[in-house]
Amino acid sequence: MKQSYIRKPSPKRKSFHQVADGMLIPVLEFDENFVLTYANLPAREILQLNDAVLKEDILVRDLVVPEQLSQVVEGLRALRNGTPSTSISLRVVRGDGVKIPTQVYTNIIVEQDKVVGYAVYLLDLSRRVAVEEKIHARKEILEFMVDYYSFAGMIVIDDEYKFEYVNDKMCDILGRRRSEILGTDFRDTLHPDDKALVAERYRKRQNGQSVPSVYEYRIVRKDGAVSDVRINVGTIRSSDGKIKTVAQLIDITDEKLRNLALHDSELRYRSLIETMDSGLGVDDADGMMVLANEALCKMIDCDNAEQLIGVPITDFLYGWTESELLEKMEDRKEGKIEHYEAQLKHKSGILIPVMVSASPLFNPDGEYMGSIAIFTDVSDLKNAEAEVHFLLDLILHDIGNQLQLILAGGDFLEKDTSPDQLMRSKRYVMDGALRCLELIQKVRKAEESKTEPLKPMNIAEVIRAESELLFKQRGVKVDIGKLPEEVMILADQALSQLIWNLLENAVIHNPKKDSEKIVRVRTKLSADAFWLSISDNGPGLHDVKKSELFEPTRRYGGVGLQLVRRLAEKYGSTPQVVDRVKNKPDKGLKVKIKFTLAD
Numbered sequence: 001m002k003q004s005y006i007r008k009p010s011p012k013r014k015s016f017h018q019v020a021d022g023m024l025i026p027v028l029e030f031d032e033n034f035v036l037t038y039a040n041l042p043a044r045e046i047l048q049l050n051d052a053v054l055k056e057d058i059l060v061r062d063l064v065v066p067e068q069l070s071q072v073v074e075g076l077r078a079l080r081n082g083t084p085s086t087s088i089s090l091r092v093v094r095g096d097g098v099k100i101p102t103q104v105y106t107n108i109i110v111e112q113d114k115v116v117g118y119a120v121y122l123l124d125l126s127r128r129v130a131v132e133e134k135i136h137a138r139k140e141i142l143e144f145m146v147d148y149y150s151f152a153g154m155i156v157i158d159d160e161y162k163f164e165y166v167n168d169k170m171c172d173i174l175g176r177r178r179s180e181i182l183g184t185d186f187r188d189t190l191h192p193d194d195k196a197l198v199a200e201r202y203r204k205r206q207n208g209q210s211v212p213s214v215y216e217y218r219i220v221r222k223d224g225a226v227s228d229v230r231i232n233v234g235t236i237r238s239s240d241g242k243i244k245t246v247a248q249l250i251d252i253t254d255e256k257l258r259n260l261a262l263h264d265s266e267l268r269y270r271s272l273i274e275t276m277d278s279g280l281g282v283d284d285a286d287g288m289m290v291l292a293n294e295a296l297c298k299m300i301d302c303d304n305a306e307q308l309i310g311v312p313i314t315d316f317l318y319g320w321t322e323s324e325l326l327e328k329m330e331d332r333k334e335g336k337i338e339h340y341e342a343q344l345k346h347k348s349g350i351l352i353p354v355m356v357s358a359s360p361l362f363n364p365d366g367e368y369m370g371s372i373a374i375f376t377d378v379s380d381l382k383n384a385e386a387e388v389h390f391l392l393d394l395i396l397h398d399i400g401n402q403l404q405l406i407l408a409g410g411d412f413l414e415k416d417t418s419p420d421q422l423m424r425s426k427r428y429v430m431d432g433a434l435r436c437l438e439l440i441q442k443v444r445k446a447e448e449s450k451t452e453p454l455k456p457m458n459i460a461e462v463i464r465a466e467s468e469l470l471f472k473q474r475g476v477k478v479d480i481g482k483l484p485e486e487v488m489i490l491a492d493q494a495l496s497q498l499i500w501n502l503l504e505n506a507v508i509h510n511p512k513k514d515s516e517k518i519v520r521v522r523t524k525l526s527a528d529a530f531w532l533s534i535s536d537n538g539p540g541l542h543d544v545k546k547s548e549l550f551e552p553t554r555r556y557g558g559v560g561l562q563l564v565r566r567l568a569e570k571y572g573s574t575p576q577v578v579d580r581v582k583n584k585p586d587k588g589l590k591v592k593i594k595f596t597l598a599d
Contacts, residue, residue, distance in 0.1 A: 035058070166178060
């Protein structure tokens with residue numbers, strides 16, 4: 001370490017200088033004539049005092065700005081006269097003339113009860129002053145922003161309900177000038193219905209109690225208009241120890257009106273959605289359901305529409321694969337609107353035919369959000385379509401075959417036709433005509449059965465009657481087993497047509513001789529159901545054809561089997577086709593139908 005400058009130090013001062021040389025703060029000494037006698041290294045650095053300068057007599061006046069010199073001299077003399085030491089803010093002058101803000105602490109040096117000089121300690125405030133200047137500048141900017149450019153109203157309320165500060169935005173919210181607000185009771189700006197609530201929370205907050213910091217209330221402007229505001233409020237303790245309320249207010253009147261209009265709009269659209277006959281579903285960009293109405297829920301028999309939220313749309317759309325879904329999503333992202341047929345999976349397992357109208361959904365930025373689809377149940381349309389095909393097939397197939405028989409019989413009716421041929425031709429014509437009438441009668445029965453309500457019917461009586469009729473017309477005796485005398489089920493007058501067509505079908509499609517044909521009826525009674533099975537010993541069917549026997553798009557069995565299917569569905573059942581002898585399809589067929597017991 002460099003040696004500090006020492007001018008005529010006493011032995012006692014030498015030991016102090018040794019300590020001061022190791023100190024990090026600047027230390028100076030002046031004699032009783034205010035001449036610099038010692039400076040440690042930090043003091044020499046801050047004041048830029050080199051050895052050449054220190055060889056000259058340096059006075060206090062050389063190191064202090066002129067405007068503070070008298071204050072310094074008076075202070076030193078006061079210390080000499082016994083005034084207690086205090087620190088003062090002082091600007092000292094460096095060797096290059098730069099003025100440095102410092103905090104100075106001075107004490108007298110006493111030897112043998114005589115004041116022989118002054119010890120001075122300096123604290124460089126340059127950095128602190130720079131920080132304070134930045135804070136002050138920022139404070140001015142902040143005050144300017146709060147006063148004139150804040151988007152929220154700012155208020156300070158004292159401990160007596162009075163406005164102590166308001167910014168320009170708050171003046172706009174209240175519709176008053178600042179001079180009309182400051183010093184007035186803030187409760188005078190509150191809506192009468194909200195005054196008690198706001199005042200109570202103010203009192204509790206003043207007492208240190210916990211109350212909501214953010215809430216909404218109404219104010220009354222100078223012109224009498226009522227505005228809704230949202231307040232974010234807290235408290236501070238001022239330097240005098242008083243609790244003051246500081247709050248930020250936002251005028252939410254327009255927001256409330258928009259929300260009300262949006263709510264009304266949502267109610268209208270929600271009412272429209274929930275009263276729609278068609279199902280409505282909205283999925284997101286990943287194909288997950290985000291909205292469904294009750295109509296869609298009823299179509300698939302879920303407990304409530306909320307169960308569909310978050311469910312992949314493929315869970316209730318039959319036959320859709322993930323790749324097909326991705327393909328549809330890509331079409332939607334390109335803005336494609338589509339109308340197509342699909343099938344919904346009902347809870348019971350049946351499929352509901354629907355017409356789907358799907359449209360994409362985009363946000364205001366054009367980003368794909370998902371799609372909206374309307375599902376229209378076209379079951380009635382499909383049934384009507386099946387009915388048309390049924391009748392068309394009846395004309396083209398069943399009645400067409402009989403007309404061919406009539407035409408064939410007519411071709412033999414010539415003048416020289418033999419009596420035997422004439423009788424055979426007449427039989428062809430009569431059989432064909434009777435068969436056509438029989439088919440028409442079956443269709444009429446089927447149409448009549450659509451609207452006839454179900455009622456208790458004794459199915460045992462019908463089975464016996466139709467079995468006897470089959471023997472009279474076809475010559476095949478029916479084995480009815482141990483049939484009960486009476487079993488009451490829910491059915492209608494067309495029940496006899498159902499039984500007759502099953503019995504007749506077991507005979508006419510069996511190529512064996514009438515004497516070899518077997519038609520067997522078996523029944524089973526449970527607590528709430530009656531099972532009827534009718535079997536034959538015909539050629540039977542392979543499994544694929546079994547499942548298609550009652551399919552309306554197929555033509556197995558003609559109009560008779562289609563009538564059986566329609567009647568069974570009306571009675572709440574579906575015909576089941578199995579082998580008469582298990583795993584031996586060539587041994588004949590068995591048709592089973594379940595009936596509901598009448599109470």
